Amino acid sequence: MQMQSNSIPRYNIRDTKKYYSELNKIALKGIEVITYNATSENEEVSHIKTSYLNKLLDNLPFNPIVEYDDELCVHTVSLNEINLYGEGKTVEEAVVDLVNSIIEFLAIYIEKLDVFSKVEPESKQLYLLKLLRCNGDGEKIKKAIGF
Incomplete structure (x- = not known):
């Protein structure tokens, strides 16, 4: 060789x-x-090399959007990069709900990878890869999404 x-x-x-x-x-x-x-x-x-990939993914930031609905008295934290959101009475509760949604979605994503890999844009797949590398750890996911 x-x-x-x-x-x-x-x-x-x-x-x-x-x-x-x-x-x-x-x-x-x-x-x-x-x-x-x-x-x-x-x-x-x-x-x-994994450390190179880590550095590349570190430069792929999430831009969480935090909104408050006066009528429903609910905070929403959304990630447009992966089309997921969380809701709660406080921002903290909304972030926890979002993290739980991410963990649930990633389990489905892995289970149906053949389908998702064909229909999801590469940009979304990159963000999901970044989240998969958190290994289901809620604190690591919070950090990865900017909280």
Whole structure:
């Protein structure tokens, strides 16, 4: 296995399996490695150092919108990036409701991933990936969404 200089290494699935240990070492050193499906032009996967992905996702901020309905006396916290919201008598209660909604949605998302991956825009999928990396921890989710 030889890596070409000045380019991201690309391997088909068969070669990725064959050389996985070496490719993993390359990724751990900070070089992205791409695996592609030789029979489907648009199917590629990146192998990238986790700390790099963390930094990239840290630069993908949520912009929570906090609103108050005078008529219903309810606070709403919404995330347009993923089309979810929470409600409560206080902002804190609305955030807790939102976090619970996120956790419930992520469980459905994983269960129906084949469907969601085809219908959801990539931008939403990136935000959901960021939330999935919180591993269902409510405090980590609150921090990730900006609270």
